[in-house]
Amino acid sequence: MPLPTPLRLGLVGTGRIGTAHARVIAEQVPGAVLAAVADARPGAAAPLADAYDAVAFDVPQALIDSPDVDAVVITASSTAHSDLITAVAGAGKPVFCEKPASMTLAEMDRALAAVEAAGTTLQVGFNxxxxxxxxxxxxxxxxxxxxxxxxxxxxxxxxxxxxxxxxxxxxxxxxxxxxxxxxxxxxxxxxxxxxxxxxxxxxxxxxxxxxxxxxxxxxxxxxxxxxxxxxxxxxxxxxxxxxxxxxxxxxxxxxxxxxxxxxxxxxxxxxxxxxxxxxxxxxxxxAYAGELREFVAAVREDREPAVTGRDARRxxxxxxxxxxxxxxxxxxxxxxxxxxxx
Amino acid sequence: MPLPTPLRLGLVGTGRIGTAHARVIAEQVPGAVLAAVADARPGAAAPLADAYDAVAFDVPQALIDSPDVDAVVITASSTAHSDLITAVAGAGKPVFCEKPASMTLAEMDRALAAVEAAGTTLQVGFNxxxxxxxxxxxxxxxxxxxxxxxxxxxxxxxxxxxxxxxxxxxxxxxxxxxxxxxxxxxxxxxxxxxxxxxxxxxxxxxxxxxxxxxxxxxxxxxxxxxxxxxxxxxxxxxxxxxxxxxxxxxxxxxxxxxxxxxxxxxxxxxxxxxxxxxxxxxxxxxAYAGELREFVAAVREDREPAVTGRDARRxxxxxxxxxxxxxxxxxxxxxxxxxxxx
Amino acid sequence: MPLPTPLRLGLVGTGRIGTAHARVIAEQVPGAVLAAVADARPGAAAPLADAYDAVAFDVPQALIDSPDVDAVVITASSTAHSDLITAVAGAGKPVFCEKPASMTLAEMDRALAAVEAAGTTLQVGFNxxxxxxxxxxxxxxxxxxxxxxxxxxxxxxxxxxxxxxxxxxxxxxxxxxxxxxxxxxxxxxxxxxxxxxxxxxxxxxxxxxxxxxxxxxxxxxxxxxxxxxxxxxxxxxxxxxxxxxxxxxxxxxxxxxxxxxxxxxxxxxxxxxxxxxxxxxxxxxxAYAGELREFVAAVREDREPAVTGRDARRxxxxxxxxxxxxxxxxxxxxxxxxxxxx
Amino acid sequence: MPLPTPLRLGLVGTGRIGTAHARVIAEQVPGAVLAAVADARPGAAAPLADAYDAVAFDVPQALIDSPDVDAVVITASSTAHSDLITAVAGAGKPVFCEKPASMTLAEMDRALAAVEAAGTTLQVGFNxxxxxxxxxxxxxxxxxxxxxxxxxxxxxxxxxxxxxxxxxxxxxxxxxxxxxxxxxxxxxxxxxxxxxxxxxxxxxxxxxxxxxxxxxxxxxxxxxxxxxxxxxxxxxxxxxxxxxxxxxxxxxxxxxxxxxxxxxxxxxxxxxxxxxxxxxxxxxxxAYAGELREFVAAVREDREPAVTGRDARRxxxxxxxxxxxxxxxxxxxxxxxxxxxx
CATH class of the missing domain: 3.30.360.10 (Dihydrodipicolinate Reductase; domain 2)
Structure with a gap:
């Protein structure tokens, strides 16, 4: 089925795995575009954003709040994952987070609660x-x-x-x-x-x-x-x-x-x-392509993705x-x- | 590098292999879109065109001449291949043709001459x-x-x-x-x-x-x-x-x-x-994705593709x-x- | 090199693994013959002995002491292994014992001491x-x-x-x-x-x-x-x-x-x-053939075999x-x- | 079943493949012994014969006629194969011949006729x-x-x-x-x-x-x-x-x-x-061991072997x-x- 408009993804984190995901989104995930890239390190987002004709942000929260971003892919450092999940959920947007979704079960539970409260989607990167x-x-x-x-x-x-x-x-x-x-x-x-x-x-x-x-x-x-x-x-x-x-x-x-x-x-x-x-x-x-295709599909179909936050908690x-x-x-x-x- | 606009591909032939190529273009070939679909059988182009939000043509030549088509992918019946190559070359557009590019060497030579005269690109589908x-x-x-x-x-x-x-x-x-x-x-x-x-x-x-x-x-x-x-x-x-x-x-x-x-x-x-x-x-x-990525790259870089008409002739x-x-x-x-x- | 006379092996134990070893000796181990078979269960040795034209014993010690037996292969029940090793060593003959050579380290040490005292050879069946x-x-x-x-x-x-x-x-x-x-x-x-x-x-x-x-x-x-x-x-x-x-x-x-x-x-x-x-x-x-060939070679060459009692103890x-x-x-x-x- | 006496094999030809077969007979073929070795080159048979405690012959026909040879394995040069088959058949003994059993169909037919006339056994070395x-x-x-x-x-x-x-x-x-x-x-x-x-x-x-x-x-x-x-x-x-x-x-x-x-x-x-x-x-x-085991079994059981002279002719x-x-x-x-x- 034709998709009326592509899903606009924002990517937070431009390290090795963030760069890999950006390439996958651009080359292997139909129905989605890399619309924005953020990195908390000043200036770090620009090169990757430029490479894919995306908008660069130095403040992840700004990307999360941007009306031009439909869903967020988190590839920041592991310790930042759960807070970022909570922030994206707070904006009511679907979130794909690289593993580990959290470093402690308490943080994990807070992030899961935020996702549930927002009624949005969380997929974790168990490729x-x-x-x-x-x-x-x-x-x-x-x-x-x-x-x-x-x-x-x-x-x-x-x-x-x-x-x-x-x-x-x-x-x-x-x-x-x-x-x-x-x-x-x-x-x-x-x-x-x-x-x-x-x-x-x-x-x-x-x-x-x-x-x-x-x-x-x-x-x-x-x-x-x-x-x-x-x-x-x-x-x-x-x-x-x-x-x-x-x-x-x-x-x-x-x-x-x-x-x-x-x-x-x-x-x-x-x-x-x-x-x-x-x-x-x-x-x-x-498998990297497959997990992001699943995320895009789950968002479009408004359903739970194949790998959930509860899986990540286990x-x-x-x-x-x-x-x-x-x-x-x-x-x-x-x-x-x-x-x-x- | 960001590509300013996607290459708009026209597909001629909606049989099994044409359908497969359409899906590959939509899902696996960055920098290209399936813009048009033609089939000489009346009404045959519409379903595939609709599935990918492309324009349908009942007359292949109309697709070839369309200003909204930058390059043509031929997946029609084998006997029609060489004439279609000649037609696309006549329109000065790059052409990707499924094998065999021709059924006789004489026809092959006519098609090769047309491509050369037009200074355009021909890639044949030896995946x-x-x-x-x-x-x-x-x-x-x-x-x-x-x-x-x-x-x-x-x-x-x-x-x-x-x-x-x-x-x-x-x-x-x-x-x-x-x-x-x-x-x-x-x-x-x-x-x-x-x-x-x-x-x-x-x-x-x-x-x-x-x-x-x-x-x-x-x-x-x-x-x-x-x-x-x-x-x-x-x-x-x-x-x-x-x-x-x-x-x-x-x-x-x-x-x-x-x-x-x-x-x-x-x-x-x-x-x-x-x-x-x-x-x-x-x-x-x-390999199906790879050959079409190569075609798009060769067109963009204005160079000979990895598989040429001369290869097909041999x-x-x-x-x-x-x-x-x-x-x-x-x-x-x-x-x-x-x-x-x- | 031609071997003047074959090594005459006595087999103690006629269960599944004993039967397998007997066949290997007869068919795959040059320079050795199955000369005798013993089993503590009355009458149990006869069928296997007959099959290979060997002498049957109902008392393992009689086989061990027989002047027509040059070396002994132990395939009896595991709990009997270490005592049998000790007995064969007591007769001054080389012994091949299926694993485990013993069920306790104390028994293992007694058997090892007997072998060492006799200056003979012990190989264990780690095939x-x-x-x-x-x-x-x-x-x-x-x-x-x-x-x-x-x-x-x-x-x-x-x-x-x-x-x-x-x-x-x-x-x-x-x-x-x-x-x-x-x-x-x-x-x-x-x-x-x-x-x-x-x-x-x-x-x-x-x-x-x-x-x-x-x-x-x-x-x-x-x-x-x-x-x-x-x-x-x-x-x-x-x-x-x-x-x-x-x-x-x-x-x-x-x-x-x-x-x-x-x-x-x-x-x-x-x-x-x-x-x-x-x-x-x-x-x-x-591997079953290989370990018995090694045993026969070690006996003939009067050297330590590739798998020793100390290996078994470890x-x-x-x-x-x-x-x-x-x-x-x-x-x-x-x-x-x-x-x-x- | 115990075999009362081993089958005494004579080997004609001591080149690379003859040496390999001699080793296989000595180490892997139960129920048979290498009793004699012949080579038409004077002195060539002795080393291999000595290595396996067999009798050496400089005249193949003498080995063929020896009362201490029950069956013959031919590993001579290919051009000599069919005449040797005929000679062994003439002595009424079973013969195993390396491939090719003959260099021409006419010679092959003469050898097959000799084997048939003698009512003996011919196996060819298609291992x-x-x-x-x-x-x-x-x-x-x-x-x-x-x-x-x-x-x-x-x-x-x-x-x-x-x-x-x-x-x-x-x-x-x-x-x-x-x-x-x-x-x-x-x-x-x-x-x-x-x-x-x-x-x-x-x-x-x-x-x-x-x-x-x-x-x-x-x-x-x-x-x-x-x-x-x-x-x-x-x-x-x-x-x-x-x-x-x-x-x-x-x-x-x-x-x-x-x-x-x-x-x-x-x-x-x-x-x-x-x-x-x-x-x-x-x-x-x-496979080398398997074919010689089959030959020994066919001789003992007085039956046609798994690979016949007719197979060789085809x-x-x-x-x-x-x-x-x-x-x-x-x-x-x-x-x-x-x-x-x-």
């Missing part, structure tokens, strides 16, 4: 749900093809750790593994996480261990249906960005993620090889329990009550 | 050149990673033959294998085909053999550098659309095409399996030599001279 | 070390191709749980995952396990949970070099026997195990699929720490001291 | 029929899982051409592709080849083209059921020994052959890779038609009549 492989895996689980879920795996390995000094201590859980937590919860629908055991270390950049940086982590999640899931992360994969998952059930298994850049397979005197995707944008490019609760588990050097319960009162 | 796997293979050949090319393979297997009665006799060469011929010529740059041996049969729909329909074919091409290439086609692959290629050289090999729908791999009591792409649009979706010469080879039941030379005088 | 994929992975680790080991994975999934009532409570750790523990220790040479966290449940046969049967388990091992390993087991894989491993280091990764029965890949209207190995003997057949220490971890619902240290005093 | 992947493919064809066979592919690429001067002119057809011809005939049971078109060149060692050496070839076979098969060979694959096949039918496809040395898959900064088998013995090791007829096709530069019929009168 794996839009990857064709993850979609096929989820469909198989939902269809019962794998039987009762018993064992799960998910991993995220990032190709590089450019600036260890700039990485907040618990990033491996709140920003990296939160992707895996959301994927695992989504792939075991109907079940809830009841306990986590987490262990983490500084193996990639050991010099930063004293500063609290943990770059390698393993998490075991126990669900209330008995299923166990293992999530694993590293900040330095020599071979590129690596995202994989596996669901093993009583009737079978599905694995997702091959990291291949294309179908080309080379054989030479050194053996057989294929190229691997180097970064998240390359590996998950179609994944965050697991991430925060992991932090506690590392601190306690013990398994830790994941309870709604405890989570809410943090 | 494999825009598939990531084929691109990687070509890059390896050009870089010399495979050494001297010695043996090549290419195949096309279509999942279904809906209406055998509607398929012209030599379609397997002029419309299906022409994709493979272009890919093979592209993957052995610097070499020219000197001879073909072709054999074909009606194995899928034997009842239509008397009517001249050939649905299964094998072709051996000999190049002037000694390399041999095998191209193979079938009109009925039970498992879906299948496009693959292989280049074997003195230093190694590359294979392209795995047919996988996603990275999901399932294991059940019946073994391990993954889903395969069912149709060309699913399998080659990104592939057509091979296809027509195959027809002769089947008729002669013998290998047949592929010569420019002979080809020109056909 | 993964003889699988071509595991061998290639180990070689890459040792060569430093993967850099510093940081994250590891290993899993064992058995296709069926025929008789849950017959499975001792901690089998998942002491008999199944002990394979994974040995593989992980071998694949991270130079490092030692310092802590384990284990969680287990009865998901396959929940009715037997009260009887103590645990059929699903996940273990996290922390090494003294900071590396974390995850081992995972299930007693019921719908798709067949599944053995895989992964080593991720600072310079790269290796994965092992594809479960494919052959190189045949089928594509039909249901997609693409390949058959998977149904049982351990099918999947690990070459894997057992991890398995027993897992039992403690499940009981304590907490991570547990793996120390030599504690282990020895159990 | 692909014993590769697990080929076996699975054949089973699927026979079971009708692929429907009506329409298109087939088979290829052989050898990793090296050590001494081009020593290679007879038509070797690519009579010694290399004959493997592919047998496999293709076996994989399309019930159908007969009616025509071949072959093209060949000297691309690997062009300096030897004038001497008649052809190192690269492509063959198209047309069967009487309409199926087309393509066979392809090269004498120099940079990445190792490569044997693959594909059968495409009305209901689906099977592909065989992945060239992988093990299940280990490495990922590093250069991408993902796995090692490939370097030579035929490495790639086809299990494959030879195709190879010889290929030679004619290259000479005629045209497709050539494959007929029994013509073949017999050559």
């Amino acid at each position: 794996r749900r839009f990857d064709a492989g993850f979609v096929a895996a989820h469909a198989a689980v939902v269809a019962g093809d794998l039987g009762q879920v018993q064992l799960m795996r998910s991993l995220t390995r990032d190709p590089g750790l450019a600036n260890p000094a700039a990485v907040p201590p618990w990033t491996v859980f709140t920003q990296t593994l939160i992707h895996d937590f959301d994927a695992l919860l989504w792939l075991n629908p109907g079940a809830s996480p009841v306990e986590v055991y987490a262990t983490a270390d500084a193996l990639v950049a050991p010099d930063f261990k004293d500063a609290g940086l943990l770059d390698t982590a393993v998490v075991v999640i126990t669900f209330d249906d008995g299923a166990r899931a293992v999530a694993e992360a590293s900040f330095s994969a020599a071979y590129g960005y690596d995202v994989r998952a596996e669901v093993f059930g009583s009737a079978g298994m599905v694995t997702v993620g091959d990291g291949a850049r294309s179908s080309a397979r080379f054989s030479t005197s050194r053996g057989a090889h294929h190229d691997t995707a180097r970064g998240d944008v390359e590996l998950m490019g179609e 994944a965050l609760a697991v991430a925060l329990a992991c932090v506690e588990s590392v601190q306690a050097h013990a398994p830790v319960a994941v309870t709604e009550a405890r989570a809410v009162t943090r | 494999r050149r825009f598939d990531a796997g084929f691109v990687a293979a070509h890059a390896a050949v050009v870089a010399g990673d495979l050494g001297q090319v010695q043996l090549m393979r290419s195949l096309t297997r279509d999942p279904g033959l809906a209406n055998p009665a509607a398929v012209p006799p030599w379609t397997v060469f002029t419309q299906t294998l022409i994709h493979d011929f272009d890919a093979l010529l592209w993957l052995n740059p610097g070499a020219s085909p000197v001879e073909v041996y072709a054999t074909a049969d009606a194995l899928v729909a034997p009842d239509f053999k008397d009517a001249g329909l050939l649905d299964t074919a094998v072709v051996v091409i000999t190049f002037d550098d000694g390399a041999r290439a095998v191209a193979e086609a079938s009109f009925s692959a039970a498992y879906g659309y299948d496009v693959r290629a292989e280049v074997f050289g003195s230093a190694g090999m590359v294979t392209v095409g795995d047919g996988a729908r996603s990275s999901a791999r399932f294991s059940t009591s019946r073994g391990a399996h993954h889903d395969t792409a069912r149709g060309d649009v699913e399998l080659m979706g990104e 592939a057509l010469a091979v296809a027509l030599a195959c027809v002769e080879s089947v008729q002669a039941h013998a290998p047949v030379a592929v010569t420019e001279a002979r080809a020109v005088t056909r | 993964r070390r003889f699988d071509a994929g595991f061998v290639a992975a180990h070689a890459a680790v040792v060569a430093g191709d993967l850099g510093q080991v940081q994250l590891m994975r290993s899993l064992t999934r058995d296709p069926g749980l025929a008789n849950p009532a017959a499975v001792p409570p901690w089998t998942v750790f002491t008999q199944t995952l002990i394979h994974d523990f040995d593989a992980l220790l071998w694949l991270n040479p130079g490092a030692s396990p310092v802590e384990v966290y284990a969680t287990a449940d009865a998901l396959v046969a929940p009715d037997f949970k009260d009887a103590g049967l645990l059929d699903t388990a996940v273990v996290v091992i922390t090494f003294d070099d900071g590396a974390r390993a995850v081992a995972e087991a299930s007693f019921s894989a719908a798709y067949g026997y599944d053995v895989r491993a992964e080593v991720f280091g600072s310079a790269g990764m290796v994965t092992v195990g594809d479960g494919a029965r052959s190189s045949a890949r089928f594509s039909t209207s249901r997609g693409a699929h390949h058959d998977t190995a149904r049982g351990d003997v099918e999947l690990m057949g070459e 894997a057992l220490a991890v398995a027993l720490a897992c039992v403690e971890s499940v009981q304590a619902h907490a991570p547990v240290a793996v120390t030599e001291a504690r282990a020895v005093t159990r | 692909r029929r014993f590769d697990a992947g080929f076996v699975a493919a054949h089973a699927a064809v026979v079971a009708g899982d692929l429907g009506q066979v329409q298109l087939m592919r088979s290829l052989t690429r050898d990793p090296g051409l050590a001494n081009p001067a020593a290679v007879p002119p038509w070797t690519v057809f009579t010694q290399t592709l004959i493997h592919d011809f047998d496999a293709l005939l076996w994989l399309n049971p019930g159908a007969s080849p009616v025509e071949v078109y072959a093209t060949a060149d000297a691309l690997v060692a062009p300096d030897f083209k004038d001497a008649g050496l052809l190192d690269t070839a492509v063959v198209v076979i047309t069967f009487d059921d309409g199926a087309r098969a393509v066979a392809e060979a090269s004498f120099s694959a940079a990445y190792g020994y490569d044997v693959r096949a594909e059968v495409f039918g009305s209901a689906g496809m099977v592909t065989v052959g992945d060239g992988a040395r093990s299940s280990a898959r490495f990922s590093t900064s250069r991408g993902a890779h796995h090692d490939t088998a370097r030579g035929d013995v490495e790639l086809m090791g299990e 494959a030879l007829a195709v190879a010889l038609a290929c030679v004619e096709s290259v000479q005629a530069h045209a497709p050539v019929a494959v007929t029994e009549a013509r073949a017999v009168t050559r």
Whole structure:
């Protein structure tokens, strides 16, 4: 169906991921245009705005309030996410927020309340749900093809750790593994996480261990249906960005993620090889487009998007329990009550 | 860079492939809009035009002449292609034409002359050149990673033959294998085909053999550098659309095409399996977008596109030599001279 | 080199794995013959002995003492292993023992002392070390191709749980995952396990949970070099026997195990699929042959075999720490001291 | 079942393949021993005979006549094969002969007649029929899982051409592709080849083209059921020994052959890779063992082996038609009549 006018999106935050989203909006999301770009750092918005013929703002709130902006995409620093969600909701506009939607459950609850009060839409950036492989895996689980879920795996390995000094201590859980937590919860629908055991270390950049940086982590999640899931992360994969998952059930298994850049397979005197995707944008490019298409569709159809603020809260609760588990050097319960009162 | 105004594309032909291109233009080609749709069948253009808020024409020439159309995409029936190219060139506009650009070399030469006289642009729809796997293979050949090319393979297997009665006799060469011929010529740059041996049969729909329909074919091409290439086609692959290629050289090999729908791999009591792409649009979706992005870029940058009319002529010469080879039941030379005088 | 006379092997234990070993000895191990078979159950040895023209014994000690037996292969029930090792060592003969070599560290130490006192040879049946994929992975680790080991994975999934009532409570750790523990220790040479966290449940046969049967388990091992390993087991894989491993280091990764029965890949209207190995003997057949060839070679060359009793003790220490971890619902240290005093 | 005495095999020919077969007999074929080795070159048999504690003969006929030899394995030069088959048959003993069993159809017919007159057994060394992947493919064809066979592919690429001067002119057809011809005939049971078109060149060692050496070839076979098969060979694959096949039918496809040395898959900064088998013995090791096990079983059970002299004659007829096709530069019929009168 023809759409009478494109949805005018405002983007807040012009870092690496903001730049990637801007490009996706311009090139891969029909029915939407990048109308405005804001960044709290003076002058930072202009280059990206110019590149896409959008209006630049130095004050995010001004973009949020602009009558030329229909909906807002938040790609600012993680600590600013929940306040920005609250601000956009306050303006009565739909909001797409990169993960993590919040750094604490209390802030998350305030943001969720603001969205609910405004009767508007919040989608959070768990892009794996839009990857064709993850979609096929989820469909198989939902269809019962794998039987009762018993064992799960998910991993995220990032190709590089450019600036260890700039990485907040618990990033491996709140920003990296939160992707895996959301994927695992989504792939075991109907079940809830009841306990986590987490262990983490500084193996990639050991010099930063004293500063609290943990770059390698393993998490075991126990669900209330008995299923166990293992999530694993590293900040330095020599071979590129690596995202994989596996669901093993009583009737079978599905694995997702091959990291291949294309179908080309080379054989030479050194053996057989294929190229691997180097970064998240390359590996998950179609998923980045898919999540923004879903956001635009949900706004137009005035419905709840495929990934909600409640989903983000659930994944965050697991991430925060992991932090506690590392601190306690013990398994830790994941309870709604405890989570809410943090 | 921001593009001041989108390129307004006119689409001629609203069949299956025209509909697919319209969707690609609307959803995946930045900097272009589908401004007009024409179909020589009265009333046929309207539904597709309406779906994308474009203007409908019942007379292709009217679309070609419209001041609201900057460039034309031809997806009409194959026999109409070369005349339409000539008409668009006559209007001084750039043209993208689905393969085959022509059914005879004489018509092809007329169309090429018209394009050259108008100083405009012609791109032909050999979409494999825009598939990531084929691109990687070509890059390896050009870089010399495979050494001297010695043996090549290419195949096309279509999942279904809906209406055998509607398929012209030599379609397997002029419309299906022409994709493979272009890919093979592209993957052995610097070499020219000197001879073909072709054999074909009606194995899928034997009842239509008397009517001249050939649905299964094998072709051996000999190049002037000694390399041999095998191209193979079938009109009925039970498992879906299948496009693959292989280049074997003195230093190694590359294979392209795995047919996988996603990275999901399932294991059940019946073994391990993954889903395969069912149709060309699913399998080659990104390549369809890539070729139209290239066309828009070539028009904007006023340069020759990645796939030219001369490329189309070379592939057509091979296809027509195959027809002769089947008729002669013998290998047949592929010569420019002979080809020109056909 | 021609071997003047074949090594005469005596086999103790005629269950499933004993039968498999007998066949391997007869068909795949040059330089050895199956000379004798014993089973403590009266009459049980005869059928297998007859099948291979070997002498049957109802008393294992009689086989051990027989002058017609040069070396002994123990495939009796796990609880009898360490006493049998001690007995064979007492007779001054080389011994190959299926894993686990013992059920407690104290018994293991007695058996090791007996072997050492006799100056004879003990090899334990960790067959993964003889699988071509595991061998290639180990070689890459040792060569430093993967850099510093940081994250590891290993899993064992058995296709069926025929008789849950017959499975001792901690089998998942002491008999199944002990394979994974040995593989992980071998694949991270130079490092030692310092802590384990284990969680287990009865998901396959929940009715037997009260009887103590645990059929699903996940273990996290922390090494003294900071590396974390995850081992995972299930007693019921719908798709067949599944053995895989992964080593991720600072310079790269290796994965092992594809479960494919052959190189045949089928594509039909249901997609693409390949058959998977149904049982351990099918999947690990070459490795079963390889470990017995190694045993025969070690005996002939009067040298230590590739898998020693000390290796078995290390894997057992991890398995027993897992039992403690499940009981304590907490991570547990793996120390030599504690282990020895159990 | 216990075998009272091992079958005593005599081996004629101690070149590369004879040495490989000797090792297979000693290490992988239960119920048989290498009792004698002969080579027409004086002194050539001794080293191999000594290595396996066998008796050496300088005169093949003496080995054939020896009362200590129950059956004979022929691995001499190809031109000697058919006379040796005739000689062994004359002694009334079973014979296993490496491919090609003969260089002409007339000689082949004399050898077949001698075998038939003696009422003994002849198996020819088409080892692909014993590769697990080929076996699975054949089973699927026979079971009708692929429907009506329409298109087939088979290829052989050898990793090296050590001494081009020593290679007879038509070797690519009579010694290399004959493997592919047998496999293709076996994989399309019930159908007969009616025509071949072959093209060949000297691309690997062009300096030897004038001497008649052809190192690269492509063959198209047309069967009487309409199926087309393509066979392809090269004498120099940079990445190792490569044997693959594909059968495409009305209901689906099977592909065989992945060239992988093990299940280990490495990922590093250069991408993902796995090692490939370097030579035929490495790639086809299990198949070499399988064919000799089958020979021993057929002899013991006094039955026809899985690959007969008639099979060898059929494959030879195709190879010889290929030679004619290259000479005629045209497709050539494959007929029994013509073949017999050559």
